[in-house]
Amino acid sequence: MSVDMTQTPVLQAKRLVKRYGSVTAIDHAEFELYPGEILAVIGDNGAGKSSLIKALSGALVPDEGEILLDGKPVSFQSPMEARELGIETVYQNLAVAPALNIADNLFLGRELRKPGILGSVFRMLDKKAMEERARAKMQELGLLTIQNINQAVESLSGGQRQGVAVARSALFGSKVVIMDEPTAALGVKESRRVLNLIKEVRDRGLPIVLISHNMPHVFEVADRIHIHRLGKRAAVVTPQSHSMSDAVAIMTGAMEVDESTEAA
Amino acid sequence: MSSTNSQSANDKVAEHDKVADQAGTYVAQFESKGSLVHRFQKFLHQYPVAAPLIVLILAIFGFSLIVGDRFLHPFNLSLVLQQVTIIGVIGIAQTLIILTAGIDLSVGAIMVLSSVVMGRMAIDYGIDPSLALLIGLATGAITGFINGTLITRLKLPPFIATLGSWNVFFALNLWYSKSETIRSQEIAANAPLLQWLGETINLFGARLTYGSILMLLLFVVIWYALNWTAWGRHVYATGDDPAAAKLAGIRTDRVLLSVYVLAGVICAVGAWVLIGRIGSVSPQAGYTTNLDSITAVVIGGCSLFGGRGSIFGTLVGALIVGVFRNGLALAGVDVLWQEFTVGILIIVAVGADQWIRKGTA
Ligand SMILES: Nc1ncnc2c1ncn2[C@@H]1O[C@H](COP(=O)(O)OP(=O)(O)O)[C@@H](O)[C@H]1O
Ligand SMILES: [Mg+2]
Numbered sequence: 087m088s089v090d091m092t093q094t095p096v097l098q099a100k101r102l103v104k105r106y107g108s109v110t111a112i113d114h115a116e117f118e119l120y121p122g123e124i125l126a127v128i129g130d131n132g133a134g135k136s137s138l139i140k141a142l143s144g145a146l147v148p149d150e151g152e153i154l155l156d157g158k159p160v161s162f163q164s165p166m167e168a169r170e171l172g173i174e175t176v177y178q179n180l181a182v183a184p185a186l187n188i189a190d191n192l193f194l195g196r197e198l199r200k201p202g203i204l205g206s207v208f209r210m211l212d213k214k215a216m217e218e219r220a221r222a223k224m225q226e227l228g229l230l231t232i233q234n235i236n237q238a239v240e241s242l243s244g245g246q247r248q249g250v251a252v253a254r255s256a257l258f259g260s261k262v263v264i265m266d267e268p269t270a271a272l273g274v275k276e277s278r279r280v281l282n283l284i285k286e287v288r289d290r291g292l293p294i295v296l297i298s299h300n301m302p303h304v305f306e307v308a309d310r311i312h313i314h315r316l317g318k319r320a321a322v323v324t325p326q327s328h329s330m331s332d333a334v335a336i337m338t339g340a341m342e343v344d345e346s347t348e349a350a
Numbered sequence: 351m352s353s354t355n356s357q358s359a360n361d362k363v364a365e366h367d368k369v370a371d372q373a374g375t376y377v378a379q380f381e382s383k384g385s386l387v388h389r390f391q392k393f394l395h396q397y398p399v400a401a402p403l404i405v406l407i408l409a410i411f412g413f414s415l416i417v418g419d420r421f422l423h424p425f426n427l428s429l430v431l432q433q434v435t436i437i438g439v440i441g442i443a444q445t446l447i448i449l450t451a452g453i454d455l456s457v458g459a460i461m462v463l464s465s466v467v468m469g470r471m472a473i474d475y476g477i478d479p480s481l482a483l484l485i486g487l488a489t490g491a492i493t494g495f496i497n498g499t500l501i502t503r504l505k506l507p508p509f510i511a512t513l514g515s516w517n518v519f520f521a522l523n524l525w526y527s528k529s530e531t532i533r534s535q536e537i538a539a540n541a542p543l544l545q546w547l548g549e550t551i552n553l554f555g556a557r558l559t560y561g562s563i564l565m566l567l568l569f570v571v572i573w574y575a576l577n578w579t580a581w582g583r584h585v586y587a588t589g590d591d592p593a594a595a596k597l598a599g600i601r602t603d604r605v606l607l608s609v610y611v612l613a614g615v616i617c618a619v620g621a622w623v624l625i626g627r628i629g630s631v632s633p634q635a636g637y638t639t640n641l642d643s644i645t646a647v648v649i650g651g652c653s654l655f656g657g658r659g660s661i662f663g664t665l666v667g668a669l670i671v672g673v674f675r676n677g678l679a680l681a682g683v684d685v686l687w688q689e690f691t692v693g694i695l696i697i698v699a700v701g702a703d704q705w706i707r708k709g710t711a
Contacts (some may be wrong), residue, residue, distance in 0.1 A: 179595070182591075196599070211583070238396070
């Protein structure tokens with residue numbers, strides 16, 4: 087999949103800075119996510135990936151710099167604000183409530199109410215609508231193996247649970263889905279299913295930011311790879327232009343890439 | 351059968367497939383046989399009210415065999431309902447709290463304190479009984495708010511917070527009542543509204559109190575709130591996995607606070623029911639309510655770890671205790687064996703909860 091970089095980035099950061107005391111976690115970092123792409127973010131431990139992603143998802147307020155959504159400056163004070171603007175985050179630690187069922191989890195915190203006074207006065211949930219939309223989304227993403235939308239999430243495997251989390255982000259993420267190590271807690275087979283799911287979400291038009299330590303996974307699914315080093319972007323490469331060992335070399339500073347002539 | 355077959359089948363691919371199919375069904379059959387227990391486990395897990403309901407039905411059946419018609423007589427059954435009304439109401443409050451993975455040791459003290467406030471307001475200060483009732487309900491709300499604040503702001507474990515507030519509320523109750531009982535005749539003469547829930551209506555030989563009817567209504571209302579509103583989903587999610595609930599954007603502290611305040615108000619409703627049942631207002635009444643309410647919730651299948659259970663389970667749990675007490679009494683069994691039986695029921699219920707949860711882990 088080729089990325090059209092003449093378009094306005096969906097999500098962009100300009101000269102972002104975040105300091106913790108004497109530590110500069112984000113040091114004038116640049117970031118661009120284009121429509122319809124999977125952008126992997128890789129980097130050594132402590133490079134500042136998590137801080138960058140937190141700034142982009144509203145979990146952290148940067149000290150300096152600018153975040154643009156569809157070219158318009160935005161500033162989030164909380165993850166809820168980012169979410170309201172269509173930026174969804176999937177966390178590595180399977181952030182679903184195990185005793186609740188799939189439909190409940192998909193709509194947790196964003197429940198639909200019945201129309202009319204049943205909804206406005208009696209606050210009645212529209213379970214049917216939520217179930218239908220949940221089923222449709224699971225089906226669309228090829229999570230059909232999960233038969234019963236009313237089964238408790240704890241009866242699912244780790245991969246299926248992550249599937250629920252991804253489905254939730256795809257259901258509500260209108261602009262961007264950010265995934266922080268979505269396969270870190272999963273086995274080989276389960277990871278594979280989640281990777282396919284990620285591609286599925288991208289193919290449906292949602293751009294994805296994927297933070298991962300797993301190079302083979304990154305090189306398999308990413309359209310472009312943002313390499314973070316010492317608080318800023320060291321390079322953007324593609325799986326076609328660079329090898330895994332190149333990427334590792336850039337990550338660790340063993341190889342220098344000129345930002346202006348980089349392959350993209 | 352499959353091991354020898356599949357070895358010989360290695361020669362021919364087609365046959366191998368066939369045997370593999372057979373082996374497949376063999377395994378499936380084996381699994382479904384073994385999983386009859388497992389499926390039962392899953393069923394109980396999915397319908398938390400099923401296990402206590404089965405126990406209740408068996409108990410009713412058993413006692414009707416042992417004791418005979420006396421037990422099944424509508425009058426006796428309505429007596430059981432009257433006996434469990436207070437535990438039922440307070441059990442609703444306790445269920446809400448246990449669903450959030452908390453526990454409230456102060457429910458009994460809140461109830462008694464609220465009843466003393468209602469009584470003194472109406473009798474000693476001569477305030478209009480309906481206003482006295484409202485002030486009593488407000489007392490429940492304030493005490494619940496105190497508990498909720500200790501737990502959400504000071505981050506005290508619910509067990510410790512309510513162990514403390516239990517003693518504080520109970521002491522306040524003794525102080526405010528001057529350890530004196532307000533007599534039934536006095537209330538009947540000056541504030542009959544406070545005793546109204548003790549009045550009965552006749553229904554096919556059954557004598558239902560308004561208190562019992564109010565309890566049943568309360569169960570329905572809270573069931574609706576838990577199952578058909580976003581708030582209810584948030585209560586379950588908060589008890590189930592607070593971190594996941596927070597990530598989903600739920601303000602779990604607010605949910606917890608709302609639960610403790612609501613539980614306090616329900617305990618104050620329990621105070622009204624209590625006055626109706628015993629007629630008087632006594633600072634020493636309802637001493638066993640704390641543990642009895644937890645008993646009803648636990649026997650009703652609610653998990654003490656939060657997030658699991660059904661509000662109607664608590665009604666069934668309270669009824670189980672009531673049926674056992676009543677049935678054993680009718681059978682002429684000593685009170686101490688009633689206590690013994692309730693103890694066994696609690697242990698079995700918690701053991702069953704562990705087993706049911708293990709089955710699907
Ligand atoms: N909350 C924090 N307080 C202080 N220092 C922090 C905090 N979060 C991150 N840092 C520091 O910022 C740097 C970047 O961290 P982080 O963004 O977690 O990197 P990565 O996710 O790439 O491992 C590290 O040196 C880390 O110690
Ligand atoms: Mg990190």
